[in-house]
Amino acid sequence: MEVLEKPSIDKPCSKIFLTESERAPSWMDPFIDYLSKGIEPTDRTIATRLRKRATLYTVREGKLYRKGRSFPLLKCISLEEGQLLSLHSGVCSNHAGERNLAFKALRTGYYWPTIVQDAKRIANAYVKCHHFANFPLASSVPLSIIIAP
Template sequence: MGSLKLEVLDKPSIDEPFLEIFLTESERPPSWMDPFIDYLSKGIEPTDKVIATRSHRWATLYTVRDGKVYRKGRSFPLLKCNSLEKGQRVLLSLHGGVCGNHAGARNLAFKALRTGYYWPTIEQDAKRIASACLKCHQFANSPLALSVPLSIIIAPWAYCQWRLDFIN
């Protein structure tokens, strides 16, 4: 009659863990973006005046579109704000993934910005990932400095030639 097709998946078809997909807003852990979302979309200000002034000043750098936070970049149009955990995954995939080139910390952070992502600790995270990579340290350029300083050695044949000239 008809044939039955069977497909076997050797890896998950989704990137995010199962629990992360089905969490509701109240069950999610707090993020660094929550004060900006509250201030920009709902108009909720912190009760402390110092923190309210600071969040008002920093909120001018961010915008909320469709419930997602974006940072207004200087050289880039809008950078998608990530949580710190997702930022770690972005840096790891950029550093050693399929297109990874095991770049240094500054290059890695700038590559994440060029890709369109932002989070506040991007530079520190890039330094930590680049310094913890074993392949980067294993195949790094070694300095060409000698372990002992050079010493001056007078060539013996020049001394002999001088002596022969002196004797004659």
């Protein structure tokens, strides 16, 4: 028998099991409302923009997914979850530049609107990885001898 002196999780239960009313508003809410319930904003220009952008998304089991061109459905996450996602050292774990880091986040299956800006911020924060990286000094193409006439 094992006795736990403290809880095995750090977050309180109220943070883990959030209801819809307790959740903070997200960039996904207008898309979910439009695609699942058909609710449009009252402003005509915003409603037109939402209708055009909503063609890129789909709702399955109450979750919003973005249709990718070369990817399967990408799970949409909030901006806070995207910034907390450990792109540089966690799931994607590499020491790459910003575009490669954003692409790896997409390949992992996540999407949020500021994915490129967040990847740029993360890549610029880890200067040691880029400064002390092993850069190949040899040319990728074999050298050819040019003889003077």
